[in-house]
Amino acid sequence: MMKQILAALVSGFIFGIGLMVSQMTNPDKVLNFLDVTGQWDPSLLLVLGGAVVTTTLFYRRIFLIKTPLLETRFYLPETTVIDRALILGALLFGIGWGLIGYCPGPAIASLGVRFYDPLIAVSAMIVGMIGYQFIFQRKND
Amino acid sequence: MENFTPYSALFGGILIGLGTSLFMLLNGRIAGISGMLKGLLPPSTVLDNSWRVAFVIGLVSAGLAYQTLVPTQSLPVENTSPIILVLGGLLVGFGTAMGSGCTSGHGVCGLSRFSLRSLIATVIFLSTGIVTVYVLRHLI
Numbered sequence: 441m442m443k444q445i446l447a448a449l450v451s452g453f454i455f456g457i458g459l460m461v462s463q464m465t466n467p468d469k470v471l472n473f474l475d476v477t478g479q480w481d482p483s484l485l486l487v488l489g490g491a492v493v494t495t496t497l498f499y500r501r502i503f504l505i506k507t508p509l510l511e512t513r514f515y516l517p518e519t520t521v522i523d524r525a526l527i528l529g530a531l532l533f534g535i536g537w538g539l540i541g542y543c544p545g546p547a548i549a550s551l552g553v554r555f556y557d558p559l560i561a562v563s564a565m566i567v568g569m570i571g572y573q574f575i576f577q578r579k580n581d
Numbered sequence: 582m583e584n585f586t587p588y589s590a591l592f593g594g595i596l597i598g599l600g601t602s603l604f605m606l607l608n609g610r611i612a613g614i615s616g617m618l619k620g621l622l623p624p625s626t627v628l629d630n631s632w633r634v635a636f637v638i639g640l641v642s643a644g645l646a647y648q649t650l651v652p653t654q655s656l657p658v659e660n661t662s663p664i665i666l667v668l669g670g671l672l673v674g675f676g677t678a679m680g681s682g683c684t685s686g687h688g689v690c691g692l693s694r695f696s697l698r699s700l701i702a703t704v705i706f707l708s709t710g711i712v713t714v715y716v717l718r719h720l721i
Contacts, residue, residue: 441631443607444607444632445631445632445635447603448604448608448632448635448636449639451601451603451604451607451608451612451636451639452600452635452636452638453600453639453640453643454596454599454639455601455612455636455640455685456643456647457596457643458594459597459643460643461592462592462593462596462597463589463593467661469584472584475714476715477719478714478718479584481586482585483587483590485590486591487591487594487597488688488689489594490590490592490598491598494594494595495598495602495690498602499602499694502605507609508605508607508610510608511607514609515609516611517611517681517696517698521698525680526680526681527680527701528679528680529677529679529680529702530702530705531705532675534707534710535672535676535710536669536670536674536676537684537713538710538712538713538717539669540661540670540673542673543614543677543685544618544683544685545614545683545685547670547673548614548637548641549641549643549644550644551641551644552642552643552644553648557666560666561669562670564667564668564670564674565615565677566674567670567674568670568671568673568675568676569615569619569622569674570622570674571671571674572678572679573619
């Protein structure tokens with residue numbers, strides 16, 4: 441158990457350093473990326489591109505092994521259906537992202553950098569998540 | 582384009598990819614941050630949440646460590662109105678819970694697994710993000 445916890449801690453730390461280096465934790469930079477008709481800053485395309493290419497290459501190798509190194513199986517999402525929840529959820533998330541320039545990962549990493557804005561943002565995200573869960577009565581797996 | 586920072590963006594993106602890959606190699610899990618956060622909240626009944634807590638602590642300590650060791654990076658001005666922060670945060674939380682993922686889960690992990698669901702989600706949240714910023718910055 442201790443090994444899995446340590447592995448999650450290290451993975452999260454590397455992920456977080458990546459967010460800091462790429463300035464994903466700067467909401468102004470994120471909003472400048474979304475501002476395609478204004479002072480457009482394409483940096484985030486390279487962040488996403490760099491992350492996706494790296495992950496794709498490693499995932500291909502990783503999925504060749506039977507089980508992950510510290511667990512008995514891979515825990516992958518099994519849903520493939522394109523439903524209204526997926527579309528409406530992504531739509532609402534994008535509006536919120538465009539309002540504040542924070543998505544969950546960078547907002548959480550920013551808690552270690554500055555206080556008021558990320559704290560308000562993360563608290564509101566938590567309330568939004570709990571609100572969704574209670575409205576739709578869905579059990580998380 | 583004067584704000585374009587291609588090298589740090591690419592390097593940071595690769596680090597995000599390495600963290601995501603390491604997590605799959607060791608723990609066999611998707612590095613989806615909104616999913617982890619959701620799993621920590623009621624009414625989740627998951628008993629073992631320690632890895633979620635650990636990943637989140639890793640994220641926060643990375644922010645703290647990087648800002649301490651590389652203080653040259655200027656901090657963004659905290660000038661967003663609290664009302665906007667609350668409204669935006671609520672939408673991000675509600676939307677990622679409903680759509681089962683955010684920039685990390687759908688954007689990075691999902692696209693890397695060639696998931697159609699994630700591709701559709703990513704296109705949609707990028708589009709509505711762009712429209713929202715357009716309305717806020719150029720129409721209002």
